[in-house]
């Protein structure tokens with residue numbers, strides 16, 4: 001009996017461990033800022049982006065192209081010093097921004113989206 005209970009607990013522990021990691025990965029928004037177009041150059045990865053909050057691009061970071069993690073979309077702003085209401089560029093997993101070298105991206109605001117988990121909107 002004791003063996004059974006221990007085994008059951010072990011199984012439960014194993015079963016709940018894997019989904020927990022997935023949920024964490026899905027909820028953690030990350031945005032990758034590349035200094036050059038077409039996702040080249042030394043990237044700056046910002047993990048655990050706080051959702052629905054404007055983030056300023058650090059002054060020493062050049063944004064030439066941008067990708068975001070699945071389940072997230074980010075609105076980039078370059079027309080104002082901080083996030084404009086709607087943003088200037090929307091970035092989804094399946095719609096990264098390949099060339100922003102003509103603009104100076106100042107800030108971004110990321111949100112989670114359930115329908116874009118698989119890259120669909």
Ligand SMILES: *[C@@H]1O[C@H](CO)[C@@H](O)[C@H](O)[C@H]1NC(C)=O
Nearest residue numbers: 036037038039040098099101
């Ligand atoms: C980015 O890649 C596209 C498609 O391959 C190409 O047409 C474009 O010239 C590239 N842009 C830069 C700045 O390298």
